[in-house]
Amino acid sequence: MSGTVAIAGCPNSGKTSLFNQLTGAKQKVGNWPGQTVDRYSGEFRSGGETFEIVDLPGTYGLVAVSAEEGIASRYLVDDRPDVVVTVVDASNLNGSLHLVAQIAEAGLNQVVALNMVDVADRRGIDIDEDVLGRALGVEVVRTVARKGQGTDELKAAVARAAGRTPTQLVIDYGGVVERHVGSLVESIAVRPGLAALGSPRWTALQLLAADVATRDRVAQLPGGHAVLEAAAADRDGIAAETGFEAAIELAEHRFNWISHLVADVSGPIEMEMTWSDQVDRVLTNKFLGIPIFLAVMWVVLRFTADATAPYLDWVDSTISGPVARWAVALLSAMSLDGGWVESMVVDGVLAGVGGVLVFVPVLFGLYLMLALLEDTGYMARAAAVMDRSMRAVGIPGKAFLPMMVGFGCTVPAIYATRTLDSSRDRLLTGLITPFMSCGARLPVYVLLASIFFAGDKSMVVFAMYVLGIAVAVLIGFLLSKTALREEDPAPFVMVLPEFRMPNARTVWILVRQRTASFIKGAGTTILIASMAVWLLLALPVTGDGSFADTDVEDSAFGVVAKGFAPTLAPLGFGEWEQSGALLSGFVAKEVVVSTMAQLYAVDGAVAEESTNGFVDDVGDIATSFVAAGRDTLLAIPRVIGFDFLDLEDESQSELQTAVRTSFEDSSGGKGQLAALAFMVFVLLYTPCMAAVGAFRQEFGTRWMWVSVLGQAAIAWIGAFIVFQGGSLLGLG
Amino acid sequence: MSLIRSHVESGDRPQAQDRTLTTAPRNSKVRVARVSGRPRLIQRLAALGVVPGVLLTVIKPEGPAIICLGGARIAIGQTAASAIEVEAADE
């Protein structure tokens, strides 16, 4: 390894595209220390040397107001990479040079990638990169990261820069500020403990601008506290003498310097209205913006559900069919069939693997749609539209996307929180999205509603969805007023990317990375949970069954279900079959109904026996995959259709009678109320282990428990209010 | 840190008026007179070049506002837009 390179740039400058071009497919994902922000790194070779390259989080500048924004600033101060590649949006020089100027002021070795020159050309912005380079004391390379143009030149420039001694850019901040900078520089220079920070002038400027990363770093060094006190005094001095906060004084002078520079390198820039401005006016219109957004989301969700459903079935039937049979055949070849080993492999391991894999088509479909929306530039408009109404209830505008995704499936919704700006916003959104009623909860509502509310079935089901939204908003509001209170919320200010045709490569990389991240990240949690449930079902506790061959009622599972059944009695559903169904719903909400069928000993479909040979199986898998592809194509026209509640009405009369009797019994004759309470409970309690796995991957174990227990408590309270409140009012 | 004081004293700065970005007419060219609000808001705007003295074109004044600054289009939420005081820039 002969050098480290950091890549910096504003959000949407094309930083990720350039990073991908430089490193190719070889990338490592980790976390920034103490943060849930992904840290991508990779390698590239240039001039016979290998460089390690780190992708810094997108940032508009190096002054950070929150710890998370400070990642870039902190990395540059602490790790001092050999070269910093700063990606600049050539079509927005004014907004991009702030960061470049700051990195040059920090005295780092910098190469500027003047990206998006194709867009600039199209807008008639003509940039003289030599003038720009001379003014900043850096080498400037023109690139079009989307197409890979200029990548080799950039690599060569990095290799050249690596050996160079950097020059430090000095901007004149005017008499008052310079006087305070001077005295602060002195008090830094006389303390040898602070030498590690690099340029004293840069440290002084950052302290005056109140950058939290620099402040924290200085505080740890010997003599740091005295310097921090001096800086505070200088900040007050500047504010008193100029009438402006020091940070504004600095920004204003720096920006004046930049606008003169921009005028020198590109001449006056015409501010002509274009067709895309007209489009933006419509897309972000006060009245049309939200309906348009909802329509777009509708198409996205329908596509995700309909187009991926055939593949979902295919994965499911392949695993429970041929793959399970092969596993059994393999076990019998080793004389391990028929016993607990077979049961463990089929019901524990394969069920768990299946539980991970069935999500892959859905996630893939969703990520594809989202990547398309992002790459065309629409997502930025949607965030702008939603921000205001959401902020009014304390929820960030961008939370709308994960919440909508949550109607389909909570797992991708949790991952969709990554599009939010700060870890606080992500956590808040992650905590409320599970209340959005996912597709798997629907069968439960439909079953119970058709038994107890035959006439108003749709109304009841719809009410569940509305209740989910209401609870999500309420909890979000309460969190934003309490635990996740924010003194200084991030304002909504965002550079709108150009509209454009999505690029296949960008979209593919996004989709692949995110899908792989799910398999790796949530996969283990799901597998472990699946094994745990299998073990509970296999362990005989009472009765005369043996290991992996016992009645559900006598298994540890049955005992656990019976154990917590009494806690559900006040909610009107305290029978062990009911609590058992809820318990299994933790594995996946889809199975609540089938568990009910199993526990009420209703004959379900017996597993198909097949005498297929291996070759037939492989053939079947291939044909059914092709069939799934065909079904997907057929499903696309239906995407805009409205068959939302059009569910198969299988004959469930036997189950219906059993369920009705059970709810009437458990509630002392108030079956309707108990069923409603049960639905509310299913809506609000912990979604499923896959969602919990995703949540743990994104927010850590501690918050996972907060989320799991919090939801269980909220579900209990919700169901309690429905059942006891309803009883008091004499309903049911 | 409390709210930022941002009164205008010296004559070389543009004089502040009682008008914010949210009330500026569509398609008009305006000059930023001052930006007030919390540190984070001011830093964010400053990093994109929205500082006193700069010229912008108003594409849409509110709900959210969209401005054109040096060729780039910037969307600005309601809170931020009402923190930006502007004055007509006649050319």
Ligand SMILES: Nc1nc2c(ncn2[C@@H]2O[C@H](COP(=O)(O)OP(=O)(O)O)[C@@H](O)[C@H]2O)c(=O)[nH]1
């Ligand atoms: N026209 C054009 N588009 C680009 C260029 N570089 C990146 N993009 C596009 O700009 C968008 C944002 O790029 P991305 O790499 O995600 O930016 P980041 O947010 O800075 O990481 C993507 O849709 C890219 O395809 C370029 O040089 N020209």
